[in-house]
Structures are given as C-alpha cells and as structure tokens.
Amino acid sequence: MKTLLSGGTVVTLDPAAGDPDRGDVLIEDGVITEVAARIDAPDAEVIDATDRIVLPGLVDTHRHTWQTAFRGIGADWTFAEYLTAVHGTLKPHFRPEDVYLGNLLGRLEALHCGVTTMLDWFHCAQSPAHADAAVAALREAPGRSVFCYGAGWGTGEPVDAEVRRMRAALPDDDGPLGMALGLRGHDETGTALLADELALAADLAIRTSLHTASDGVRRPVAELREHGLLRDTTTHVHGNGLADDELRMLADAGCSVSISPDVEMKMGFGLPETGRMLAAGLRPTLSVDDVPSVGGDLFTTMRTAFAAQRALDGGLRSRDVLEFATVDGARALGLGDRIGSLTPGRAADVILLRADDPTVFPVNDPVGTVVAAGHPGLVDTVLVAGRVVKRDGALVGVDLPALRSRVLESRDRIAAAAGIPLGGGRPEPR
The missing domain is CATH 3.20.20.140 (Metal-dependent hydrolases)
Known part of the structure; x- marks a missing residue:
C-alpha cells in the first residue's frame, strides 16, 4: 500500500533531507520511502497537504x-x-x-x-x-x-x-x-x-x-x-x-x-x-x-x-x-532509529497541521510557528505507521460520545467514594 502526502510545507527534522517549502512524502507499507520536492507515484493514495505543515509525530x-x-x-x-x-x-x-x-x-x-x-x-x-x-x-x-x-x-x-x-x-x-x-x-x-x-x-x-x-x-x-x-x-x-x-x-x-x-x-x-x-x-x-x-x-x-x-x-x-x-x-524511548524525523526508512508517524488557520496564517517560519503558536486545533491529519488515525480534524473510528458517557460514570463514582470535590477546592486525606 502506498500513500503520497502531496504539496505540503515539509519539516523533516533530518539535516540530510532538509525542509522543502513545497514537498512530497511517499509512504509504502507504513514506512517513509522518499521525501522530495515532487514525487511521481501514480499508484498511491494521495493526501493533499496543500496549506499544511507536514511534521514527524x-x-x-x-x-x-x-x-x-x-x-x-x-x-x-x-x-x-x-x-x-x-x-x-x-x-x-x-x-x-x-x-x-x-x-x-x-x-x-x-x-x-x-x-x-x-x-x-x-x-x-x-x-x-x-x-x-x-x-x-x-x-x-x-x-x-x-x-x-x-x-x-x-x-x-x-x-x-x-x-x-x-x-x-x-x-x-x-x-x-x-x-x-x-x-x-x-x-x-x-x-x-x-x-x-x-x-x-x-x-x-x-x-x-x-x-x-x-x-x-x-x-x-x-x-x-x-x-x-x-x-x-x-x-x-x-x-x-x-x-x-x-x-x-x-x-x-x-x-x-x-x-x-x-x-x-x-x-x-x-x-x-x-x-x-x-x-x-x-x-x-x-x-x-x-x-x-x-x-x-x-x-x-x-x-x-x-x-x-x-x-x-x-x-x-x-x-x-x-x-x-x-x-x-x-x-x-530507544526508538531513535525508527521514528522522530521524516527520514526514508523510518516509520511513517506523521502529522499535518493547518497552515491556513487564522491563528497561524501566514506561516513565514514553519518551525517558529509550531513552537511559538501551535495548538491542537491545527492538527488536521495524523498517521501512525502509515495508517490514517485522524482525518480532517476528527479521530477515525472512535465513538467519543459513548466513551465520554462511560468516563463520566467512572469519574462520578470515584469522586463520590473519595469525597473529592469536582468544582475545585483543597483535597483532604481520608
């Protein structure tokens, strides 16, 4: 399976690869195989990375x-x-x-x-x-x-x-x-x-x-x-x-x-x-x-x-x-040879951040923007080992309403048993 991240502002964090202002990232079977200004991969699924900053996860x-x-x-x-x-x-x-x-x-x-x-x-x-x-x-x-x-x-x-x-x-x-x-x-x-x-x-x-x-x-x-x-x-x-x-x-x-x-x-x-x-x-x-x-x-x-x-x-x-x-x-974490940069041969753990969001547009320095102004609302797409787990700002295949309901039941039971106020206040040992 091939996936092509096309046309993004790529921050590889790999000194050998550099940071293309406009770049493509090719992923095959969960691994990054190529990073270049343009990649021809007609048999790949294309994810349009236009107006996105492409980063390692x-x-x-x-x-x-x-x-x-x-x-x-x-x-x-x-x-x-x-x-x-x-x-x-x-x-x-x-x-x-x-x-x-x-x-x-x-x-x-x-x-x-x-x-x-x-x-x-x-x-x-x-x-x-x-x-x-x-x-x-x-x-x-x-x-x-x-x-x-x-x-x-x-x-x-x-x-x-x-x-x-x-x-x-x-x-x-x-x-x-x-x-x-x-x-x-x-x-x-x-x-x-x-x-x-x-x-x-x-x-x-x-x-x-x-x-x-x-x-x-x-x-x-x-x-x-x-x-x-x-x-x-x-x-x-x-x-x-x-x-x-x-x-x-x-x-x-x-x-x-x-x-x-x-x-x-x-x-x-x-x-x-x-x-x-x-x-x-x-x-x-x-x-x-x-x-x-x-x-x-x-x-x-x-x-x-x-x-x-x-x-x-x-x-x-x-x-x-x-x-x-x-x-x-x-x-x-002992994974320095597997993840952490957009380097060919490493696992395709990649995130795409919105560069057209009004909180960061225009992006003049992608690294400075991520560190000084980045926030979760920019996270548009997330891939782990090449698998898309978040797309268009939403987690894929996750029933959040059902999970929220269960978490609230859990929280309320524990808080009641422990006597911990949920609206603030100082904890007292029991």
Missing part, C-alpha cells in the same frame, strides 16, 4: 494517563496536595475498568493533539488486573505507546514476577506497544531495591524511567553514581534542583532526561532545567506529566519550555524545542 516521554478523568481539578494544587488527592485519596477507589477508561481517553487525547508516540508512566498498579486494563486501553488506541510499568510504586514490595508476567505479554518494543519499567525512587526504598530493579530491566531488555530531583541539599545522582546505578537506558524525569556536576554525570553515563515545564513551574518544583541540561551535554525531552494539573498537548509544553528558558538567557532556539518533542524524545 510528537513524542511524549512521561504521562500518567490513568488520571485523565480528573482533568483540571488540580489546577490550584501544590505537589503535596496532588499527592494527597490523587495517590492518597482517589487512587484507592480506582477499579481496573476506571484505569481502562482513563488510559483510553488519555491516549486518544494525545493522539488527537498530534502525539503519535507516548510513554504511559503507570503507577496505579494496585493489582495485575489494573495493569492489564491499562495495557488493553493502549492496545485499543491506534497510537504508538510504551507501557512504563510502575509496579509496586510507593511500596517496597517485590515485583519481579509481575514485571516478568507483563513483559511476556509485551515482548516487542519495535511494535505499536512496547514496555519500560518505572523505577521506585531510591530515596524512599533504598539503593539495593533500585539495583535489583535495574538488574531486572536489563535481564528483560527494557528501558527504565525514574523521577529524579533535589531540594538543593540531597545529591541523588551522585549517590546513584557512587553505587554504580547510572544507566544509558534510564530516563530521569524532571531533574529540578540537580547540581551542575550531577547533570554532567547523567550526560557522561548516556542517560536521557524528560522535563514537564508546566507541572514543574505551577507545582513548585522550580523552573525547568532546560538550559542547564543543554550546557551539561543533555538533550531534554518533553512530557505533559498529568492532566489533573495541566493541559494534555505538547504544543503548550513546547511553548512553556521555550518561553521559560528564553526568559533566563535568551539563547534557546525554536528548532531545538521542536527536536526535544520529536527526535530527542524518540531517542530517549
């Missing part, structure tokens, strides 16, 4: 998708209040069905916003059935996903057998649904448990993700290095407060980093460490984190990261930020 490297039904209720919460409400009060009332619905709606939301690849950092693993429900939802949503299993999160319980069970169910990291391991923080459970989990991940050939930050006193990365626990397969999330030498330790070890600028600033983590990470030799990747607190699209995330760093030193460039959300994110 966006990559979110850290999202707690199971919380989607409680969108917006934490807009005024501090991080401590978020922990109290979500993990201490709401989570105990989540059934597997609730996890399924939150993950499905959240993954569809990300896809609707042009996120073709997303790491789902799952820490509502109250039973194997909860984990299975999360995976079922990711399978149903037609995006590329990585299930990052935070098994035993918040406890010191052994998880070896459960993680192995899930790995047997998700053996193919090159397919539409891969697996990673969400590590428990060594500050809570100790370095011995972290060492065991890293060994488990290595045995199962899966990547890992770890929430890492400092209050300015603790030196968590230095401690990890001291114990030989820095891995080039680990993504360190947030990184706020880490010392300059600790950031260099991460870079020297080949680690990747994921920042969540909106959550980090509004919940009191501090400014995102974008510039300091770049200075240390790290390429940040971007993540939404959680939608009870912030919006679920990476356009806003890009803009926040860009503006915050420009306010500090004025040096960050828009192309860097777009690379954070594409090629750098792909590398962090």
